Amino acid sequence: MNGTTRPRLRSVAQLALAGLTLAATQGATARLDGWDLKAPAPVADGRPATLARANEVKCGECHREALESWAATTHALAWENEPYQEDLVGRKKAESCHGCHAPVALHGEEDELLATKPEARKDERHFGVSCESCHLASDGALLGPTGAPTQDHGTRKSESFSGAGSDALCATCHRTTVGPVIGLVRDFEQWETKPAGASCVACHMAPLREVGQGETKRTVRSHALQTPRDPHFLAQAFGVTLESAERSTRVVIANRAGHRVPGLIGRELEFVAVALGPDGKELARETLVLTTEAYLPVGDSLSLELPVKAAKVALRARHVDPRLDKPVLFLERELAP
Numbered sequence: 001m002n003g004t005t006r007p008r009l010r011s012v013a014q015l016a017l018a019g020l021t022l023a024a025t026q027g028a029t030a031r032l033d034g035w036d037l038k039a040p041a042p043v044a045d046g047r048p049a050t051l052a053r054a055n056e057v058k059c060g061e062c063h064r065e066a067l068e069s070w071a072a073t074t075h076a077l078a079w080e081n082e083p084y085q086e087d088l089v090g091r092k093k094a095e096s097c098h099g100c101h102a103p104v105a106l107h108g109e110e111d112e113l114l115a116t117k118p119e120a121r122k123d124e125r126h127f128g129v130s131c132e133s134c135h136l137a138s139d140g141a142l143l144g145p146t147g148a149p150t151q152d153h154g155t156r157k158s159e160s161f162s163g164a165g166s167d168a169l170c171a172t173c174h175r176t177t178v179g180p181v182i183g184l185v186r187d188f189e190q191w192e193t194k195p196a197g198a199s200c201v202a203c204h205m206a207p208l209r210e211v212g213q214g215e216t217k218r219t220v221r222s223h224a225l226q227t228p229r230d231p232h233f234l235a236q237a238f239g240v241t242l243e244s245a246e247r248s249t250r251v252v253i254a255n256r257a258g259h260r261v262p263g264l265i266g267r268e269l270e271f272v273a274v275a276l277g278p279d280g281k282e283l284a285r286e287t288l289v290l291t292t293e294a295y296l297p298v299g300d301s302l303s304l305e306l307p308v309k310a311a312k313v314a315l316r317a318r319h320v321d322p323r324l325d326k327p328v329l330f331l332e333r334e335l336a337p
């Protein structure tokens, strides 16, 4: 699909079988401690909910679930996305941008060798960060977490699809600070209190179920990326505690994400803490706004200082994405000392 060898593709009928195996083995999943990931809430932000030409992606004949979840992400939309196309207008070297927004296969001659500078595809750029970008090997085989054998195409196991190896895959594009891009991978690497098992994939691709046996036992994860547009996910980015003193109350907000927040340019996070007296009356209020410039670093915390002793504190927080019709309210809690 991108000028490199294509995998040999077979008819759709065979996949009915693979579908059955998947359904039959629902069970335990590999979860990161303290994180509860559900398939993300649907995108409802006025952008195309899914890539218009997703059905042209051949892999989807057999990997329907992967296709449908990927097609609704900004990976699929990385080329068509309005912010991207708008940003290209008037740029002299726009070509240098395309390598991460519509890349060729990222794996090189050897399966574990990833591009240091992804190159742009010549054709089918509308597929953005495509299935092949991440999975295609130089000989046309498809690389995955276990390399489960099939007659439909060659498969091989690659470190790029588990643990720290998958961080390297994500890092090919998420490390640099080019254009408006925030190099989140650098934050992740500097995270001193990283919990065991933390990876980009562990937080951003929800585990769905276990499949396979023995060597090919693996966790199927959703290709739908967890994003701050889903309040359930975003709320987990923050650990909130209340500290009470003689004449003041402090709300401490700790960053639990694997990098700074907000993690994308132009987004804002707004926290409002209201100190309440025993009768529920407002005594004081404080607001904290996190932006691209004034962000909360990885592993760090910030506090809202209320100059009164409160009986309770009402905390509300929302995420503002300028492209959404309205902010996403993700925290609404009453805290008691």
Ligand code: HEC
Binding pocket: 081, 083, 084, 087, 088, 091, 094, 096, 097, 098, 099, 100, 101, 172, 173, 174, 176, 178, 179, 180, 181, 182, 183, 184, 263, 264, 265, 266
């Ligand atoms: C090394 C890979 C890479 C290159 C090269 C690159 N980008 Fe990106 N781009 C990304 C990643 C990764 C993101 C996701 C956001 C982030 O991590 O900050 C992104 C996000 C964006 C966004 C934000 C979209 C949104 O939803 O707000 C825009 C706009 C953008 N890029 C424009 C550009 C332009 C213009 C160039 C060329 C100057 C460029 N990019 C080059 C990787 C890249």
Ligand code: HEC
Binding pocket: 057, 059, 060, 063, 066, 067, 068, 070, 071, 075, 129, 130, 131, 132, 133, 134, 135, 144, 145, 160, 161, 162, 163, 166, 169, 201, 205, 218, 219, 220, 221, 223
């Ligand atoms: C940004 C890179 C990326 C893109 C794009 C991508 N994948 Fe994946 N894929 C992964 C990662 C990472 C895993 C392994 C997740 C894990 O740890 O279990 C994976 C796992 C898989 C698996 C094995 C697990 C399973 O579901 O049985 C299949 C099959 C797969 N992807 C197919 C696809 C298809 C089809 C597309 C396009 C519609 C696609 N992928 C797009 C990164 C990607």
Ligand code: HEC
Binding pocket: 007, 009, 010, 011, 012, 014, 015, 018, 058, 059, 060, 061, 062, 063, 131, 132, 135, 142, 143, 144, 145, 146, 147, 148, 149, 150, 152, 153, 155, 156, 157, 211, 216, 218
């Ligand atoms: C004709 C059906 C068919 C098509 C088309 C197809 N696949 Fe597969 N693929 C399979 C089957 C069947 C398996 C074995 C899965 C299993 O045992 O659960 C598989 C396995 C995989 C694996 C290995 C997962 C692991 O165990 O590591 C990856 C990755 C993958 N496919 C990606 C793709 C991508 C990307 C495309 C499109 C370029 C594609 N496939 C097209 C049927 C297909």
Ligand code: HEC
Binding pocket: 073, 074, 075, 077, 078, 079, 081, 084, 099, 100, 101, 103, 106, 118, 129, 133, 134, 166, 169, 170, 171, 172, 173, 174, 200, 201, 204, 205, 225, 226, 227, 228
């Ligand atoms: C080929 C380059 C590339 C690779 C590899 C890549 N990304 Fe991205 N990613 C992007 C670009 C480009 C964007 C922004 C697209 C846009 O907004 O138009 C993005 C956006 C995202 C977003 C924001 C999604 C949203 O809708 O807000 C997340 C989360 C993300 N990537 C996670 C990952 C993870 C996890 C991996 C590894 C499995 C990964 N990425 C691998 C290029 C890449």
Ligand code: HEC
Binding pocket: 167, 170, 171, 174, 184, 185, 188, 198, 199, 200, 201, 203, 204, 227, 228, 229, 233, 234, 236, 237, 256, 257, 258, 259, 260, 261, 262, 263, 264, 267, 269
């Ligand atoms: C411990 C969990 C965790 C880990 C590990 C993690 N993230 Fe995140 N990520 C989050 C949370 C929670 C958010 C939402 C907070 C925000 O950005 O405002 C987020 C936001 C993002 C965003 C911004 C999306 C948007 O629309 O604003 C991108 C891009 C992203 N992560 C990429 C990555 C990459 C790449 C890695 C690996 C280096 C990674 N993340 C590791 C939890 C995690």
